[in-house]
Amino acid sequence: MHIHADMARLREGLPAQPLTDAALAQWGTRPDVAGAIAGLGRFAQGAALEDLPALHRLLSDADAASALVGGLVNTLIPAMQAEPLAQVPLGHATAPGAARLRLASHGRAVLTLVAHAPADKAEPASALFEDGLAHEIVVAGEGSALVHRLGEGGLTSRTIALAPGTRLQRGGVEDARQIITVSRPLLMLQLTREAARPRPAREIALANGRLIKTISGCKQTSQQMMALCVLGALRHAGALSAMAGLGCDQAAERDLRWEALRQTLAMDTRSGLELLARLAAGRDDPLQSAAEALQRQLAAACPDLAPFLPQPA
Template sequence: MRIDPILSSLRRDAGPQRRAQRVLEAVRAEWKADRGVSEVLAQFVDYGAGRPLADCPTLAAVACDCGRASAFLAPLINGLVAELSRHPIGHVPFRHQYASGISVLLLGESGRATLSLVTYQNELLSGRSPAQSVCFTGGERYECYLAGSAEACIVEACGETDQGARLVERQLGLDAGETLALDGARVTKLVTRVPQRLVMLRLSRVPERPPPAREYRLADGRLIHRASGSRRESREEMMIALLGRMGRTDAGEVFANLAGSAGSEHLRWEALRQCLSLGTAEGFAALSRLAADRDNVLAAPAAALRSRLASIHPELACLETGPCRA
């Protein structure tokens, strides 16, 4: 195994690594201190807090005009590239990731908003089968295409029901100098061909109350998956599922209370499911209370589940803690 002499030298002295990092962080600090950049970033904070983009004119100009976007990024990119050529062991001082032909450099994150430099490379579609489904996650997104080109399919969900939606597709070319704005609750984008690479500046913001993420089958628009659109709720749902798989019966009362609360329907139903799995008596009692609460949006599905369980297991009737009006 060959180890580059530069990396080998770091075993003896980590000083060059620290110096390289200081230089790159200085480039970032100088970029942020620029008057024009600092104004954009200040309005980005306001946008992340919920301010309309129309009320953030400097940020809007960068997000919706490729010339302004390039001018905004040029000092940072030029500075980082120059210093990386002199200090190749340095790390770009922004969160970044690469997976399956897509690289993301997170330039800023504030509140509900993110500002990213994104690259699609031709490896994105190498060896992949055509997409079989499409997902709508909510939120607004603005993309400025700075270099390269790609072919994409814009998919719009119309007439959504609990079973599916009518998907309307439109082919679109993405070229440097163009921009695109998407309402993620109704419209999404599938990249179908990348000749070499496509580089974009992306500004996005999730809603204050995100709608559920929905995945539809492209062939017929059938709904194949639904999940919470909130990261917080997704984490809570994972914790509930984990406690259920661990058999933590001491969490049953907490789950029963959560099922009858005023939170997300999806999260409360998962809490009810896990409550039933942890303890039949406590879970069935929580199910009966929910079914009897006519003002609760989950009352009808809870009543249907209660009736089905009672018909399969008549002995559950003796677990009732009170009359059920379902």
């Protein structure tokens, strides 16, 4: 039986991809890469991009960004051709028409290479406004983007052309951007910093600026929301007490508490109505008015629940 040399190397416990690992390490010693990685730590701690020369040059000079990306590609490709089973040990993600490669990270700061495949013009109905800071520069390709701003006067949007050297910046939950056209494969270098305490993201209708929904900006809260949904779908009665406690916890995020109420109502109506009554009775509770409104809606829509709901005065 013939065993390919690459498979034999794996079976013998030898380094699986020495050339690829060495190529990536070599790229990391480049002055521009080393300087950017060093600046990433300070950026994560709150330093302004303008105060970090190496990072600032990458995100403001298309030639510098292209040299960094080109150095990575030109170093890695020959090594990976020689080692067809190799995998670049960098975080990556793909979605229809897009791919992301995490070049470096430190704490809340991440330097990412983003690629967009050619696409016809899209007409988005809404945009997501997320917390955090983002600086981007187009390295290669062409396209267009919608840039949105939520201010005191409401929602404003404008279209900008994307070409090598185009820079974009988002400063928090007031800003959003959407790639709407890619006429030539688009390559962008992106520097982001998560907020220390992310405010909820908001999905806004572009036609009228109406709020469609809010989404927790906290990863832990998102995980808890998912856990609540799973427990509800499983109808895990043993979780009812914990759900009720979470619903009453004013230190928890508003959306998380409301989801706990929803799942409790769906799993056990009596327990859910008792929790709803406690929320409606809490005069200093941020959910008090919403809980009272839900009581009125349930009384009107479900007469069978009337005995368990407060009667109108």
